[in-house]
Amino acid sequence: MRTLAEWLTLQESVHPKSIDMELTRVTAVARALGIAEPAFPVVTVGGTNGKGSTVAHLAALLGALGASTGMFTSPHFIRYNERIRVNGEEVADRELIAAFERIETARGATTLTFFEYNTLAALLIFAQRAVDVAVLEVGLGGRLDATNLVAADVAVVASVGFDHRDWLGDTLELIGAEKAGIFRPGKPAVLGTPDMPASVFATIGALGARALIAERDFTWRVSGERWDYDGLGVSLRALPPPALAGAIQYRNAATAIAALEALGADAAPRAAVRRLTKRLARPDERAVGAALHAVRLPGRFQVVPGEVEWILDIAHNQPAAEVLARQLRERALPRARHRGRGPGRTFAVIGVLADKDAAAIAAALSAVIDHWIVCALPPPRGGSAAQLAQRLERPAGEMTLADSVAAGCERARAAARPGDRVVVCGSVYTVGPALQWLRIY
Numbered sequence: 001m002r003t004l005a006e007w008l009t010l011q012e013s014v015h016p017k018s019i020d021m022e023l024t025r026v027t028a029v030a031r032a033l034g035i036a037e038p039a040f041p042v043v044t045v046g047g048t049n050g051k052g053s054t055v056a057h058l059a060a061l062l063g064a065l066g067a068s069t070g071m072f073t074s075p076h077f078i079r080y081n082e083r084i085r086v087n088g089e090e091v092a093d094r095e096l097i098a099a100f101e102r103i104e105t106a107r108g109a110t111t112l113t114f115f116e117y118n119t120l121a122a123l124l125i126f127a128q129r130a131v132d133v134a135v136l137e138v139g140l141g142g143r144l145d146a147t148n149l150v151a152a153d154v155a156v157v158a159s160v161g162f163d164h165r166d167w168l169g170d171t172l173e174l175i176g177a178e179k180a181g182i183f184r185p186g187k188p189a190v191l192g193t194p195d196m197p198a199s200v201f202a203t204i205g206a207l208g209a210r211a212l213i214a215e216r217d218f219t220w221r222v223s224g225e226r227w228d229y230d231g232l233g234v235s236l237r238a239l240p241p242p243a244l245a246g247a248i249q250y251r252n253a254a255t256a257i258a259a260l261e262a263l264g265a266d267a268a269p270r271a272a273v274r275r276l277t278k279r280l281a282r283p284d285e286r287a288v289g290a291a292l293h294a295v296r297l298p299g300r301f302q303v304v305p306g307e308v309e310w311i312l313d314i315a316h317n318q319p320a321a322e323v324l325a326r327q328l329r330e331r332a333l334p335r336a337r338h339r340g341r342g343p344g345r346t347f348a349v350i351g352v353l354a355d356k357d358a359a360a361i362a363a364a365l366s367a368v369i370d371h372w373i374v375c376a377l378p379p380p381r382g383g384s385a386a387q388l389a390q391r392l393e394r395p396a397g398e399m400t401l402a403d404s405v406a407a408g409c410e411r412a413r414a415a416a417r418p419g420d421r422v423v424v425c426g427s428v429y430t431v432g433p434a435l436q437w438l439r440i441y
Helices: 004-011 024-033 051-064 093-107 114-129 172-182 198-207 248-266 271-281 285-294 318-330 358-368 385-392 405-415 428-438
Strands: 042-046 069-072 084-086 133-137 154-157 188-191 210-213 219-223 226-230 235-239 302-304 309-313 346-350 371-375 399-402 421-425
Touching: 004 093, 004 114, 024 093, 024 114, 042 051, 042 172, 042 248, 051 069, 051 133, 051 248, 051 285, 069 114, 084 114, 093 114, 114 133, 154 172, 154 248, 172 198, 188 198, 188 248, 219 248, 226 248, 235 285, 248 271, 248 318, 309 318, 309 428, 318 358, 318 421, 346 358, 346 405, 346 428, 358 385, 358 421, 371 385, 371 405, 385 399, 399 405, 405 421, 405 428, 421 428
Parallel strands: 042 133, 042 154, 069 133, 154 188, 188 210, 309 421, 346 371, 346 421, 371 399
Antiparallel strands: 069 084, 219 226, 226 235, 302 309
């Protein structure tokens, strides 16, 4: 019997391409496995940024309302098991191995990509666990992503920005059309912002999906330490702030609540959630407050307090870097404790994959970073620190090179003084090793 590590190695070699944007193969295997039309309702969440936070909020909300919930996300920081969770807990190696064995038998001569195996395993495990609801995070794009083999009962697009241009197109209109491909006729299409390309609204109209738009169909107001939500049929007052840091999380939390309301109203005929329909459609302040308090998501403006504050945020594209810069400005630096020093400095420990726009990321962050510690990332998608330094297009005097993320963290720790902060950003492949180095994950 193969170990989990052996299965993952195998899956990287089965299909000739690591990414193959089409649904024919994975859908055929899903049908052979009997999981192409799940018994449980599905919420699919896509978007350039904000989808991970929205998924985390939605899963926490469902759990607080008593729903058994499957959550599928990608990529992982450290353990592959992070990608598939049931009721917040990572699935065990043995469950993954059993799922892979079934997939291998069912696929026959059909080849699958690494992510397609992953998606099928998640759907198999959710079916075996008989979850009430599954929440699926889109991997890349939407229309041709493996998660889209399932017709979502509710689909969410959190935002649309420039990323993955090689796969999704060079314009926001093209990217928006790909993201909107997860919507279904007659089903709720939840938009986390009204600032969407015209192609998103055109897709909703062509499909006859039901648009639910932030700031129009659901709104929120922040007042001090509390906030209010007004949605499709629910008004919630004096909610606690989301546990995830940053003002953007109010938007993500509100989007998740709207998706929850839409699910409760739309999925009533489903036997799997019939007993929960009223609670899903009309959540109360107590349940929502508990969910907001409980939600956890590593690497999204994750603050590690101390004399030197560490902040970890994936921020792997320009829109995400712009949000990170805004959050850093909102979170004022403490005054340095050394006599004669003003406000502390901000160091960036940054690693960016070779297929990402490193210059745009650096430009978005340049006003809030005093010094860059530039880290090498491993192949095949990474590169040397020297190569990344050229791509960042920052003055040489502002940069220090490190041959790994761990080495970059060591350099940051040595350079920082009480009152300074260190921001780790640029990729999940940067934040993951930093979490391990900090020994907090």
